[in-house]
Amino acid sequence: MVVNESKDLIVVVDSDLRALIPEFLRSKRAHIAHTIHALEQGDYETAVRVGHQLKGEGAAFGFDQVTAMGAELELAATNADCCAALKWARALAEFLDHVEVRFCD
Numbered sequence: 001m002v003v004n005e006s007k008d009l010i011v012v013v014d015s016d017l018r019a020l021i022p023e024f025l026r027s028k029r030a031h032i033a034h035t036i037h038a039l040e041q042g043d044y045e046t047a048v049r050v051g052h053q054l055k056g057e058g059a060a061f062g063f064d065q066v067t068a069m070g071a072e073l074e075l076a077a078t079n080a081d082c083c084a085a086l087k088w089a090r091a092l093a094e095f096l097d098h099v100e101v102r103f104c105d
Helices: 021-040 044-057 064-078 082-098
Strands: 010-014 100-104
Touching: 021 044, 021 064, 021 082, 044 064, 044 082, 064 082
Parallel strands: 010 100
Antiparallel strands: none
């Protein structure tokens, strides 16, 4: 998934979630930063857990891209593929740092 195209960086979220989104994004950024550090130390278990969590939570908050990338991170970490796991973790970090959230009624 290419995350540097502007259309990939816009997420439309139900306005009922408006109050939850800032904490969701802050929390996911922290989890990804921790995951990147863990992968650099050879800790695949943390990456599997975080990837699985992102896979489950992303779409629930309207972030289908997070779900898709979380699934890829989980798979790569399960296979102990450090290069792929780091690629997906860094793509997630980039996405979370640059995503534009728009709310709909």
